Amino acid sequence: MTTQTFPPVAQHHHKVFESISVPNRLLLGPGPSNSHPDVLKALALPPIGHLDPFYIDLMGEVQELLRYAWQTDNRLTLPMSGTGSAAMEATIANTVEPGDKILVAIKGYFGHRLVDMADRYRAEVSTIEKEWGKAFSIEEIESALIKYRPSILAMVHAETSTGVCQPLEGIGDLCRKYDCLFLLDTVTSLGGVPLFLDAWGIDLAYSCSQKGLSCPPGLGPFTISPRAEKKLNSRLGKVPNWYLDVSLLNKYWGSDRVYHHTAPVNMNFGIREALRLLSEEGLENAWNRHQLNARRLWEGFEKLGLDLYVKKEIRLPTLTTVQIPKGVDGKAFTLHLLKNHGIEIGGGLGVLAGKVWRIGLMGYNSTSENVDNILNLFETELPRFR
Numbered sequence: 001m002t003t004q005t006f007p008p009v010a011q012h013h014h015k016v017f018e019s020i021s022v023p024n025r026l027l028l029g030p031g032p033s034n035s036h037p038d039v040l041k042a043l044a045l046p047p048i049g050h051l052d053p054f055y056i057d058l059m060g061e062v063q064e065l066l067r068y069a070w071q072t073d074n075r076l077t078l079p080m081s082g083t084g085s086a087a088m089e090a091t092i093a094n095t096v097e098p099g100d101k102i103l104v105a106i107k108g109y110f111g112h113r114l115v116d117m118a119d120r121y122r123a124e125v126s127t128i129e130k131e132w133g134k135a136f137s138i139e140e141i142e143s144a145l146i147k148y149r150p151s152i153l154a155m156v157h158a159e160t161s162t163g164v165c166q167p168l169e170g171i172g173d174l175c176r177k178y179d180c181l182f183l184l185d186t187v188t189s190l191g192g193v194p195l196f197l198d199a200w201g202i203d204l205a206y207s208c209s210q211k212g213l214s215c216p217p218g219l220g221p222f223t224i225s226p227r228a229e230k231k232l233n234s235r236l237g238k239v240p241n242w243y244l245d246v247s248l249l250n251k252y253w254g255s256d257r258v259y260h261h262t263a264p265v266n267m268n269f270g271i272r273e274a275l276r277l278l279s280e281e282g283l284e285n286a287w288n289r290h291q292l293n294a295r296r297l298w299e300g301f302e303k304l305g306l307d308l309y310v311k312k313e314i315r316l317p318t319l320t321t322v323q324i325p326k327g328v329d330g331k332a333f334t335l336h337l338l339k340n341h342g343i344e345i346g347g348g349l350g351v352l353a354g355k356v357w358r359i360g361l362m363g364y365n366s367t368s369e370n371v372d373n374i375l376n377l378f379e380t381e382l383p384r385f386r
């Protein structure tokens, strides 16, 4: 037997670290929100094999719970192993072929991400844009569909950068009238805002685990309607992204149950528990809770003389944008809340940087106690930053 000689082990990265300890935080920003304690318990269970019959059954339960949360019968409904952006990319990767026309209705930061992705898959991208803080009217959507004749209309339901909830009534019908698929980002709406994918004619949707579902980031729920599946099945070329190819993934998540990639089993334990908690509460109750707590927050800010960025009719219950008053150092106040009170709130993104704070009340965190806590801090501490 030959004895192999190794070079000396380099020591310059060999440092001594303490075992991990994470500060206590109340996450009232744009996401993630705090995980439900029962979800954390589920995540800490010992992993089992990703082809274990117990796990295979659990996968079916996750799919069924997701169908309930989204109100859809879509066969192909599954959590992508990746964050919301992975599921976002999956909707594009599977349905766009080079030269396909896609229309993106942009009203904030995440609309631009959809454009970037569609462009990378060599779609012919058209856009309509709305000022940040506003929503599209049905007439604006219809005239753009007539003008651009896309095969896909993509938009964000709950725009996390502005706090706007796009009204969806009638858009699915228009997409049928003009023969295009309706792709919807539900990252900041799933679990917190009414969503009826099938009744509203939504063909492709994606979300995340870390907001309304109160699970850590790491999974991206994805769903595709039979109508969109037809487009997938009539592709001329392969889906140009192996990892996100739903026809391959469906061999694992569908009836064959054959290996595709090693699923993050503990994340799926977590999301199963998160979705189970949502179904135990009931969608109507969860939506109602988000609405009531958001209203309590809005009224509280108004009493304090602070202006909200979005008008009431299209305000998102899961995320509120508050205008930073003139002369206040918004960033310093955000840092103060984090450092001295362990509370995270968000600053503005893109064109709203320095202009708004973003306060999230999502999933487990949508409680009247959290609302009162943050309002109290704005009342007592903000005057020091004026």
Ligand SMILES: Cc1ncc(COP(=O)(O)O)c(C=O)c1O
Binding pocket: 030, 031, 083, 084, 085, 086, 088, 110, 156, 158, 159, 160, 161, 185, 187, 188, 208, 217
């Ligand atoms: C509306 C919206 N879409 C997409 C994403 C991307 O999700 P992720 O950061 O989980 O990849 C986010 C993230 O916050 C979002 O708010």
